[in-house]
Amino acid sequence: MARQKNLYTCQKCGAVTPKWVGQCPECEEWNTLEETTVKETPSVYENKRIVSYSGVEASVCLLDAVEAVDEARTPTGLTELDRVLGGGLVSGSIVLIGGDPGIGKSTLLLQTLSKLSQISPTQPLYVTGEESPQQVSLRAQRLNLDVHRVKLLTETQVEKILSTAQKEQPKVMVVDSIQTIHTEMIQSAQGSVSQIRECAAQLVRFAKQTNTAVFLVGHVTKEGALAGPRVLEHMVDTVLYFEGDSGTRFRVIRAIKNRFGAVNELGVFAMSDKGLEEVTNPSAIFLSRDEAEVPGSIVMVTHEGTRPLLVEVQALVNESPIPNPRRVALGLDQNRLGVLLAVLHRHGGLATFDQDVFLNVVGGVRVNETGADLAVLLAVLSSLRNVTLSKNLVVFGEVGLAGEIRPVPNGVERLREAAKHGFKRAIVPRGNAPAEKLSNIEVVPVSRLVDALQSILPSKV
Secondary structure: OOEEEEEEEEOOOOOEEOOOOOEOOOOOOEOOEEEEEEEEOOOEEEOOEEEEOOOOOOOOOOHHHOOOOOOOEEOOOOHHHHHHHOOOEEOOOEEEEEEOOOOOHHHHHHHHHHHHHHHOOOOOEEEEOOOOHHHHHHHHHHOOOOOOOOEEEEOOEHHHHHHHHHHHOOOEEEEEOHHHOEOOOOOOOOOOHHHHHHHHHHHHHHHHHHOOEEEEEEOEOOOOOEOOOOHHHHHOOEEEEEEOOOOOOEEEEEEEEEOOOOOOOEEEEEEEOOEEEEOOOHHHHHOOOOOOOOEOEEEEEEEEOOEEEEEEEEEEEEEOOOOOOOEEEEOOOHHHHHHHHHHHHHHHOOOOOOEEEEEEEOOOOOOOOHHHHHHHHHHHHHHHHOOEOOOOEEEOOEEOOOOEEEOOOOHHHHHHHHHHOOOOEEEEEHHHOOOOOOOOOEEEEEOEHHHHHHHHOOOOO
8 A cells, every 4th residue: 555755855956855954965955855745655576576567558669650740730829929839839738938027928828818719719728826817807908908718717726727627628728827836735835846846747747638738837036047846847848938128128038948849949029018019020129229330339140049130239348447357248148258358368469357348238138159259259349449340240150269260050041131131241250151142241251260350450450
């Protein structure tokens, strides 16, 4: 018979220990272990060998005998969200959306359910554990959404949620949020590692058995990671991060994991009084530059998922009044900024060890690829020498520690996107130079950092 066993689970990393200790042996956090009760089913052994199992044997087949078919997708009505999901919503999939408080997660999902209710014959179900029905209704009225076919459930117990969903049989269900859901099977507080893991497991099992698409809203920690155990991201099919600066109206949704499509896809929205509006041409939005040319500003072409994106990179270099100059990067990796400044000094002959360097990607976009290296260094050079760069210039390329300019993926697509927006000159790695000359844009291939510096400031470097 099954017997109960007490274990201690870390609330930070999910590690399990048989006894309580002050410091977690895995993540080394203090006072994060919480007691949980689990049921243990003993196995039948004979001479240290398992002789019997409970349950039904599973069938085994050859991998090449499995027919590969494309998953049927349902458009959500939001093109940018469909792009991030890989073309649409897959039945039976689990999508986890995380983001800062107030970024627009609930607004996005409510708009999605409103669109789906007009497309799908079944009525979607919105489960909220954080807000009252009046608050959800007021948001729908403020956004002027058609929600007369959207069903609402206010509940935090997962067993009641699944029982109601089994009765209503929705094709799409939203759970807002997973940190507020609990199960009676585990005696621990809501939001704990054990509660999140068990509730998510039950929701995943329900989605796969009933072929229901489920959206899970997740909280994030102060470090920007999804709250709860790391295994939560492994259990779901798709992980989306909703990013954006509270001081700007633009919101970016990024796919970190997607079993039904490409990762690192990017969807761009603009927050307005009527909710989130899709930005179909984000390059035109992020390139709303000042008419006058100013030092420290340059345009680069990044590639997010399946499309190129033009963004403006700004740098400000100023004499530092403190012994340790500041290095601040907004929208880029701050550690990589320090490496690039060292390369600029060693292979470009330009020292910034006594200068404060501030870097910003306009529009609140976060660039994660190394193709921004060359743009960063040229923007720093422009600000340091107080020299303006042409508004018709665009750059991209990776800079190595030896001062070489390395090629980046999708070089031709980046150049075509720049030419489409009217740029006349491009400084690119020699490995990305097109075999055939492109119309309306001059391509300047470079192989070393000093070549790139001399191409814009021949008399200064």
